[in-house]
Amino acid sequence: MFTEAERLRAIELYFKYGKKLAPVVRELGYPSKRNLRRWIRLWEASDGATEAIRRKPRYSDVQKRVAVEHYLNHGCCLAFTSRTLGYPCCDVLARWVNERHPDRRLIFTSTINQNAPFEPELKRQAVMALCTRHVPASEIARNIGISRTVLYKWKDEIIGGEAYQSMRKHEKPSLTEERDALREEVNRLNQEIRRQQMELDILKKAEEIIKKDPGISVSTLTNREKTQIADVLRDSYPLTELLRVLELARSSFFYHRTALRSGDKYATVRIAMTEIFNGNYRCYGYRRLHAMLRHKGQRLSEKVVRRLMVCIFWPNVNTNSGGT
Numbered sequence: 001m002f003t004e005a006e007r008l009r010a011i012e013l014y015f016k017y018g019k020k021l022a023p024v025v026r027e028l029g030y031p032s033k034r035n036l037r038r039w040i041r042l043w044e045a046s047d048g049a050t051e052a053i054r055r056k057p058r059y060s061d062v063q064k065r066v067a068v069e070h071y072l073n074h075g076c077c078l079a080f081t082s083r084t085l086g087y088p089c090c091d092v093l094a095r096w097v098n099e100r101h102p103d104r105r106l107i108f109t110s111t112i113n114q115n116a117p118f119e120p121e122l123k124r125q126a127v128m129a130l131c132t133r134h135v136p137a138s139e140i141a142r143n144i145g146i147s148r149t150v151l152y153k154w155k156d157e158i159i160g161g162e163a164y165q166s167m168r169k170h171e172k173p174s175l176t177e178e179r180d181a182l183r184e185e186v187n188r189l190n191q192e193i194r195r196q197q198m199e200l201d202i203l204k205k206a207e208e209i210i211k212k213d214p215g216i217s218v219s220t221l222t223n224r225e226k227t228q229i230a231d232v233l234r235d236s237y238p239l240t241e242l243l244r245v246l247e248l249a250r251s252s253f254f255y256h257r258t259a260l261r262s263g264d265k266y267a268t269v270r271i272a273m274t275e276i277f278n279g280n281y282r283c284y285g286y287r288r289l290h291a292m293l294r295h296k297g298q299r300l301s302e303k304v305v306r307r308l309m310v311c312i313f314w315p316n317v318n319t320n321s322g323g324t
Helices: 004-016 021-028 033-045 061-073 078-085 090-100 120-131 137-144 148-158 160-167 175-209 223-233 239-246 250-261 267-279 286-295 302-313
Strands: none
Touching: 004 021, 004 033, 021 033, 061 078, 061 090, 078 090, 120 137, 120 148, 137 148, 175 223, 175 239, 223 239, 223 250, 239 250, 267 286, 267 302, 286 302
16 A cells, blocks of 8 residues: 555645646556545545545554454464454454564464474474374374474475375285286277278278279378278278278268269260270360260260260370370
């Protein structure tokens, strides 16, 4: 919070800068415009008296005296007084007691002898008993005359938490846990072997059915080729696993399988194109073939005729090479 001098300084600058709030806040860095307006209203209402802008104490002297007397008359317990009266916090109450009765507030370190400090050797022995204990920590603390929390605090001060953890005995895993871990490892290895065998069978079928090289990669196959392989191997492996290895969507598989089973719808067109092409000394282009097919009543687009010509007469020509 702000002192009386800081508030007066802000009010003086306010009148100095022509009753402008922003320059005051910008120069001093405090307060907010809302607080500055409130200070000015209080100052003007009291005709310039400094008592109006002075911050009022939160607790009166009577409240302080009552709290200190309650603390001294009820066992000198900060928490009990704070809970009973509802004010203040333990730190504030301790400050009030030290201000009014500096010799009355005692900090207890032992439940047996409240005024006797503990020797370092006693602390070390207590920590050693805690680390190598055969009885609960609460019993060790009770024998010394301290709380269990204080005992663990000594342990942290002397050896630290990490060193204490390293001193504890690590339990060996049980035979059941080892058996379960081995079973999981065996299952994982079996799944890996099954996957490797599936990939090998896929490459073999790609070589047999599609006439691909033995070193072909699955990622280079088309969806139609993947469908052919999956359809052949689905009796040996689940379809879901095959599609996962082939990286093929289920919908794509059924789409291409239906297309493959429906047969070649251009079979008659291929025969007619072959007869026309061979009967005219193999010199017709796709436009002439397209016209001859239309003359025979077979309506196809020129693009289909051109694609069929490439598939029938020049199967090794790459149409996407960009050549003439």
